[in-house]
Amino acid sequence: MENIINNIPVTKCEKSKISDVDFNNLAFGSVFSDHMLVCDYKNGAWETPKIVPYQPITLDPSAKIFHYGQSIFEGMKAYKDTNEDVWLFRPMDNCKRLNISAKRLAIPELPEAYFMEGLKALLKLDSNWIPTNSGGSLYIRPFIFASGNGFHASPANAYKFIIATAPSGAYFSGKVKVAIEEKYSRSANGGVGYAKAGGNYAGQFYPTQLAIQKGYNQVIWTDDNTHEYIEEAGAMNIFVRINDTLMTAPTSDRILDGITRKSIIEIAKAEGINVEVKKISVNEVVEAAKNGSLKEMFGSGTAAVVSPIAAFGYKGTDYDLPELENSYASLLKKRITDIQYNRTDDPFGWRVKV
């Protein structure tokens, strides 16, 4: 079956897999919807994207993705409101960030219309895959990787841009206990930390495993030079509340410019919360934990939304955070998800209808 949605040619799958899916027991990103968007870069240009059934990819063993980690991705969600309308949250920011990552990884930038129109067409086609239960959403994974061949360590001459989607439940279940990293690092000054480059994630797995073995869920990365400043977590930016001031580290070439982070900053300011974007030293946080002025820490990210941190470990000591009645985390989470799921109006103009 061939047709066209938003100018994108569509080949539909023969039989939907949706009846096999238990929407009440979704893990994160492990079940995939019926279709995907595919767009190839060849002979110096991105070709017209197309929608095809979700299907395997075949590559030569010399494809550069296998050897040189030339890949980037984005993470977004589609939300369904009670009228079955479908919404995206600041999608152009993901599109622009994908191209920021592309530039740093020497990947040709993608035309924005291919991203936006392709994504909307895909969501229209697979809209019944968007969960409607509380906290559920369709996780969207746009990614680009080097499909061109050859062992020479240089940029590929061919790439694939794909958008795949996965109906998903919560990323973290329960409270998060983090370890502040004292030895390993996520990124270098002048490196690729600000890009959503595949290699940034693989490098975090081993230190994270070590932290998990010690009873933590996640690592909070510190600067690679002194390990004295808090940067971000594996897939979340980090906020710290000392007394009534909410703080987060400035973005840099080492830290991802999270869309949730910048939205939380704006919402918090609109709520009258005192927000400071500044370097946060580990010592300052430890001192605040000791003297009782450390009220909250939480992570922010598309997958994790707003994730309260229950405790952090540093230099062999665990510091518990208090359980607050009216936490900033729960207020800000409510505000941002209300906008995302179209439960309130959207004073910032962030919601985009599909």
Add this chain to the structure above:
Amino acid sequence: MENIINNIPVTKCEKSKISDVDFNNLAFGSVFSDHMLVCDYKNGAWETPKIVPYQPITLDPSAKIFHYGQSIFEGMKAYKDTNEDVWLFRPMDNCKRLNISAKRLAIPELPEAYFMEGLKALLKLDSNWIPTNSGGSLYIRPFIFASGNGFHASPANAYKFIIATAPSGAYFSGKVKVAIEEKYSRSANGGVGYAKAGGNYAGQFYPTQLAIQKGYNQVIWTDDNTHEYIEEAGAMNIFVRINDTLMTAPTSDRILDGITRKSIIEIAKAEGINVEVKKISVNEVVEAAKNGSLKEMFGSGTAAVVSPIAAFGYKGTDYDLPELENSYASLLKKRITDIQYNRTDDPFGWRVKV
């Protein structure tokens, strides 16, 4: 056709592609021999490796290699002597380094016998692919990547180890002009720079492109914190000769422990050359270039062997290196390739017969 070599089951290709190859005009790593070794990691264990025809790989779009850069590789060469005997150079060091990389990238370590016996079996089968013309060799690319599925940012549950080979000519043609990097970086303290992780290479492409646009061939990386110390190049360690002292930076968690580098150090010492392994500041090299005591710079690596540097650029100035009659580079290159191609005896015990 099924048979067994070195305990490895072999499925031979139906028709060899070798007659299509022009062995006198080989680029680097762009033509692949008839067979490859494949070994899968599943259900918590590496399965028995097998040799199959060189063929495409099929993966789910959610395979973690596409998203999180979980991949590592090695680079080695097979050399044929005038008796048609086939030799490897310190292959156990590649095997051990692959497992060092594996550990840092949270990839399960590979049994050494699978690597060594698999490689030897593959070379026996495809030995007619090893070039015999001057400077030619069979470039060997062992690599492991995450083939397991899912968008969760955590280590995969399945991996593929592959060895593919490519008859190759020289990596660099002609003299190399390098730019000493002042802004971008290759690796962080506490990062993955010492591992041959795919992501380390993609991160170098953009800064290298910028250098190429300015007329250089390669970047020499400096430390990410101060950019004051010379570390290594994209796929080579770096040696600097000031007067009659040969210097190279110590390896660290940012710098690859190159097998060519450590062999060159030993050979140079055996030749009575004064070798210093120490931090090399850019200033020291610039000063030496200005006062005439900088005699040579060269890169060392499996692909590039010993590559003399003709000039380096730093802060907008290019510094030419003198053309020497009896350079350390040419002496050391002759010594190491004589061992590799079995043209002399091997006092260090580095050569391994296939």
